[in-house]
Amino acid sequence: MAIHSKIETLQNRLAGQPWFSSRRLQYLYFLLGALVVFVYSRGHVTAMETSGQALGTVTLLSFSLVMVIRYIIDKWFFFQDPNLEIVNKEFLISLGLYLLAGISGYALIVGYFLPEEQIPATKYLIGCLVYGYFVAVDNALNTERRCYYERRYIYAKNVSTTSSSSRLRLFILTTILITVVAMYLSANSVVYSLLAESGPDQRDIQIIFLYDIILMTMVIIGFSMRVAYTYAQNQKYLLDTQIKALQNIQKGDLDSYVPIMSKDEFALIAQNTNKMLEELREKQKVTSVLERIVSPDIMQRLLADDAAMLKQGQKYEVAILFCDLRRFTSFVETTPPDQVIRFLNAFFSKISDLVSTHNGLVNKFMGDAILGVFGAANKETSMQDALQAALHIITHTKTIRLGDADAFDIGIGIHTGFAVAGTIGSADRYEYTFIGDVVNTASRLDGLSKRLGYRIIISDDAYELLNNDFKKRFVDLGFQKIRGKSEAVHVYGAITDAELYEL
Structure with a gap:
């Protein structure tokens, strides 16, 4: 065993030493x-x-x-x-x-x-x-x-090569x-x-x-x-x-590079591999930034689609969920800013998980409000997904307490229709967003929920997309005048009995 070990050690030394040169x-x-x-x-x-x-x-x-x-x-x-x-x-x-x-x-x-x-x-x-x-x-x-x-x-990026042949x-x-x-x-x-x-x-x-x-x-x-x-x-x-x-690249090690060790085909392979690594590292940096700014679904769209297509925009038939916190202004006035930030981060993290669980994506956060989009990938179940997410959001909100032990209240507006998704902004700074009347109407329905006393308000278009089991959860609130609309909108409000929220 000792002799074998010595021979193996010698072989390793010879393999690692350029003794032949x-x-x-x-x-x-x-x-x-x-x-x-x-x-x-x-x-x-x-x-x-x-x-x-x-x-x-x-x-x-x-x-x-x-x-x-x-x-x-x-x-x-x-x-x-x-x-x-x-x-x-x-x-x-x-x-x-x-x-x-x-x-x-x-x-x-x-x-x-x-x-x-x-x-x-x-x-x-x-x-x-x-x-x-x-x-x-x-x-x-x-x-x-x-x-x-x-x-x-x-170390040069471009090396003149001569083929091995x-x-x-x-x-x-x-x-x-x-x-x-x-x-x-x-x-x-x-x-x-x-x-x-x-x-x-x-x-x-x-x-x-x-x-x-x-x-x-x-x-x-x-x-x-x-x-x-x-x-x-x-x-x-x-x-x-x-x-x-x-x-190493396959294992995810993008910090390494392939050394250019010759001036033949291996040099060309190394050059192209290093170019690919640079692109992957750049994409990783962009991904690292995007995943902190937008939802994973939007991040994948930004990375997959080309810039021209994103600027041009794409039309989708979607369900828009708009919700915001009530009594949040008074909470901010009496709570240190760092605690407010921690609360919002925790709250929005949970809401984002609920939206994602029901096949939606969070488009943006606006103060104490959140904009969710359903149906960008599958429009057939967009309204059911949006409503289930809304019901779970309300259930979760009931567990949150303010400093005075009171619960938060929340309002949600849901509307369906066509929206255009794309990048909006300047050449230096832009964001991926959904725009259209459907987004504005969902926001107005959220505001209407407070006046009518219902946590969830949906439009007649959204109501027609629900199955009978879901329709039983709503009452007809008739036509309501909302800001920004020349004509009244037929709306429905969700019944607030706790038993009806068991999904």
């Missing part, structure tokens, strides 16, 4: 490259007894030079603050260093150590380029992954080109050796050519697999990061 890997590549280039370029040297020491010295000098330069670059100029912008620079620097090793080795071979050996010098240069190309690609991918682990992301296609085409060039060089060296008077015999040349092909194939296949593995690891990390971010 450390500087040690750079120098391991240099050492391996020196060996590969030395073996590859040594095959066609005519003076085999002296070539090994000379090529070894050249390899040691040229690769020592680039290793020192690499150390200086890493320590003083590069990777102090890695970010995705330096990935391409890493590729160019790595390739440039191997090119420098090849050029310096070529110059040392031709100019000093083996002036007569043109083919080994050329193979030394080409070997450095071929090997250096694959190492440069792998180093760039490792640098990219190091940036991922160290959270060195691109384009990058992969470029790598494949370049690899094919390098393979063709290397094969051509090996074939050319065979022909040159056959024409040389002092070169090795034909059988040795065939063996050397086969040897070159095998070595070249091993290097190309090996590093292609290494690059493919590194690239796959990078893509997996990107995909895992995207999935984790989307899972």
